[in-house]
Amino acid sequence: MLDLYRTALDADEPTLYAAAIEAAVAVTGSEIGYFHLVNEDQETVELGTWSAATLRRCKAVYQRHYPISTAGIWADCARHRRPYIHNDYQGLSRKQGYPEGHVHLVRHLGVPVVCDDRVVLLVGVGNKTSDYDEEDLACLQAIADHAWSLIRHHRQRAALELSDQQFRDLQALVAICVWQWDPVEKKLVCDGNVRRIFGVDSSSDFPASVDALLRFIDPQDHASVLDVLNTASPDFAFDLELHGIRADRMLICLHFRGAAYPRSQGRGIILRGILQDITDRKRAEEALREADRRKDEFLAMLAHELRNPLAPIRNAVQVMRRLGTDDPKLRWTRDVIDRQVEHLARLVDDLLDVSRITRGKIELRKESLVVADILQRALEASRPLIEARRHRFSVRMPVEPIPIEGDFVRLAQVISNLLNNAAKYTDEGGQIRLSVERAGGEVAICVRDTGRGIDPAALPHVFDLFYQVDRTLDRTEGGLGIGLSLVENLVAMHGGTIQAFSAGRGLGSEFVIRLPISGVDDAGSTRPPLEMNPISPTRAE
Structure with missing residues (x-):
């Protein structure tokens, strides 16, 4: 058994199998032996190895795997999960015989190894000069159990070594240094990647001190580093971004992160963490910010450039309308131009608003509102589209006025955008509901339709700039994907939120805006009360 343990110290698995079966043959006084593994499916045996004497005497050719259900008597241990002693093997009526060239078997002893409710090993010996007894069985079972223990240890060690190597490879790939700081001994230990991060010769030592680290940190960040290392306490954690200076004087960006852990011996804490070179990431982030800034500038310029020709086109249409014409084709052409100019004007206005919001140049003219x-203002703007598509429209709201603080034009724009979307993405003759409900210190404004609906997977993205729920839509309906993003930003600027709901495609949509109610009971509005003139066919509730 001692030889088996010695072999296991640095042997591979096949060598361990061979050592185990040789020990089993020697301890039981047998001539031959085998050591086979049971696969995880518990249906097949994978032949492992035989004792040296067996290999010398046996000339048979075997396949690598055998089904347990059809294998010979030697597989009874796997089928029934218990040891077997066969002292008259030739007299067994169930034996199937064995291939030509197989060792003639007189006596047989076999044991299984069961681990986690699975048979994992079959170990057997044969042809002892006298009958096998319970002592032989106990010895063989002990060897088999110890062999499996060593095999598991070997596999765990191999997996750990592989994991450690993979971790080191990944560390090197992403330039991460793992460090440990002992506040008592004032000792800082860093792994080898610290040299790579700071461009230090790999053959040179990196002193185990904070001073050695600070040589490569921008002096403006020294105080931050010393503060987190010297004032740490239990449950302490920190996350810093630092500026570093490599040995070649190149400036780099660093992520310095750590936490406190109990000392393994004695009282107190140890700090452990990572130091990572994030220069490439910071450059990529800056490039993205610059690209985003250029995009915003482009949108603003595009919107202004598109707006310039709209005024003369609109004026020309009005001149055509005043001059009049009896030609129906000319009237149709004039009306098409008029409608499309209005549509383009709305798109350009949305582009301008988005560019102003993203650049922080939009200002709200807040006042007390009802x-x-x-x-009422939103419905006036959306009424033509709702009528044109013959939708059934209903409104439900409390009788008492609900005061809020906000920009009247912008909030009307928000509601109008939602009503226009509901009208546009609902097939003709559909239903649109506008409801208002007071809930505590908030007012909930809900626009619900029976339209095309939204895939639940798309709901988290409906407010993203330029996102379109259905890119296959006719482009006369698809838009630019900026309306809902504009709505969300305007609502947020009023201290509110907006959510989108839908049970799926074809099941309609619902958008709910929540805004804080003003502390004033009567906002003192000078506008006339809401009058829902009927939209045909429409009903008001």
Whole structure:
């Protein structure tokens, strides 16, 4: 058994199998032996190895795997999960015989190894000069169990070594240094990647001190580093971004992160963490910010450039309308131009608003308002589209006025955008509901339709700039994908939130805006009360 343990110290698995079966043959006084593994499926045996004497005497050719259900008597241990002693093997009526060239078997002793409710090993010996007894069985079972223990240890060690190597490879790939700081001994230990991060010769030593680290940190960040290392306490954690200076004087960006852990011996704490070179990431982030800034500038320029020709086109249409014409084709052409100019003007206005918001150049003209007034203005703007598509429209809201603080024009724009979307993405003759509900210190404004709906997977993205739920839509309906992003930003600027809901495609959509209610009971609006003139065919509730 001692030889088996010695072999296991640095042997591979096949060598361990061979050592185990040789020990089993010697301890039981047998002539031959085998050591086979049971696969995880518990249906097949994978032949491992035989004792040296067996290999010398046996000339048979074997396959690598055998089904347990059809294998010979030697597989009874796997089928029934218990040891077997066969002292008259030739007299067994169930034996199937064995291939030509196989060793003639007189006596047989076999044991299984069961681990985690699975048979994992079959170990057997044969042809002892006298009958096998319970002592032989106990010895063989002990060897088999110890062999499996060594095999598991070997596999765990191999897996750990592989994991350690993979971790080191990944560390090197992403330039991460693992460090440990002992506040008592004032000792800082860093792994080898610290040399790579700071461009230090790999053959030179990196002193185990904070001073050695600070040589490569921008002096403006020294105080931050010393503060987290010297004032740490239990449950302490930190996350810093630092500026570093490599040995070749190149400037780099560093991520310095760590946490406190109990000391393995004695009282107190140890700090452990990572130091990572994030220069490439910071450059990529800056490039993205610059690209985003250029995009915003481009949108603003594009919107202004598109707006310039709209005024003369609109004026020309009005001149054509005043001059009049009896030609129906000319009237149709004039009306098409008029409608498309209005559509283009709305798109350009949205582009301008988005560019102003993203650049922080939009200002709200807040005043005391009543929600009903906002809805009236929004409905006036959306009424033509709702009528044109013959939708059934209904409104439900409390009788008492609900005061809020906000920009009247912008909030009406928000509601109008939602109503226009509902009208546009609902097939003709659909239903649109506008409801208002007071809930505590908030007012909830809901626009619900029976339209095309939204895939639940798309809901988290519907407010993203330029995102379109259905890119296969006719482009006359698809838009630019900026309306809902504009709505979300305007609502947020009023201290509110907006959510989108849909049970799926073809099941309609619902958008809910929540805005804080003003502390004033009567906002003192000078606008006339909300009058929902009927939209045909429409009903008001």
